[in-house]
Amino acid sequence: FMDAADLITLEMLGAVDPGGSVDYHREILPYLNRYAKGYEITTPKRLAHFLSQVSVESGFKNVQEQLDYSAQRMKEVYGCKLPPHGNHSPKLHIVNGDVVCNFGQLRPELWANPDHYTHNPENLANFVYAGKYHNGSEASGDGYKYRGRGLIQTTFKANYEVFNREHNRRFPDDPKNFLDNPDLLLSDLEYGVESAFVYWVVTRNVNPAADTGDVQAVTQAINGGQNGHAERLIAYNR
Numbered sequence: 001f002m003d004a005a006d007l008i009t010l011e012m013l014g015a016v017d018p019g020g021s022v023d024y025h026r027e028i029l030p031y032l033n034r035y036a037k038g039y040e041i042t043t044p045k046r047l048a049h050f051l052s053q054v055s056v057e058s059g060f061k062n063v064q065e066q067l068d069y070s071a072q073r074m075k076e077v078y079g080c081k082l083p084p085h086g087n088h089s090p091k092l093h094i095v096n097g098d099v100v101c102n103f104g105q106l107r108p109e110l111w112a113n114p115d116h117y118t119h120n121p122e123n124l125a126n127f128v129y130a131g132k133y134h135n136g137s138e139a140s141g142d143g144y145k146y147r148g149r150g151l152i153q154t155t156f157k158a159n160y161e162v163f164n165r166e167h168n169r170r171f172p173d174d175p176k177n178f179l180d181n182p183d184l185l186l187s188d189l190e191y192g193v194e195s196a197f198v199y200w201v202v203t204r205n206v207n208p209a210a211d212t213g214d215v216q217a218v219t220q221a222i223n224g225g226q227n228g229h230a231e232r233l234i235a236y237n238r
Helices: 010-016 022-038 044-058 071-078 121-128 157-170 189-203 207-212 215-223 229-237
Strands: 092-095 098-101
Touching: 010 022, 010 044, 022 189, 044 189, 044 207, 044 215, 044 229, 071 092, 071 098, 071 121, 157 189, 207 215, 215 229
Parallel strands: none
Antiparallel strands: 092 098
């Protein structure tokens, strides 16, 4: 089979991310190749699915979750209950510039004390992500500490625990503590890239779907729906 260094080429990145910078592609290429081998994304189908999905998810950019919302947008995203199963009505409508929930409010604190959370990513993350997926209480600060980072957003303490375990198991010559230092996923492009492979292989176990060549199945596994399916299919075919 192809040498690991040649699994992914600049030409492949240019095909799947035609709007991207060649200089940036050149910068991330060694990391993509290192971790493609380390996480066994080495067949043509797996590589094509991985590259096309990540290109649509993030354009290969290593970014963090922003969580910087106006009061209205914050309520739209985090403040309204979803419709009951099978009901396709919208979950909210806007009256005089404010949000009215059609099926009841979630998180009444966002309504009672919006100024504490509006345009304050730390307060908002600590509140809305508290007590989920191994995060501690709002006061623990885990929500913001373990906010989304990387090429495919790694979010919540539980997923940082998975990343920490997988990296140290597969690369014992490079021991790291990502639980104490989650910002490494953002400050060091290498680990932002690796985090996407951990999400793909371990968190979501996408390879079985990728082996079938079914873009719809892979898209479902990656984001739990069909957001951007058309773009993902075009990128895969390229």
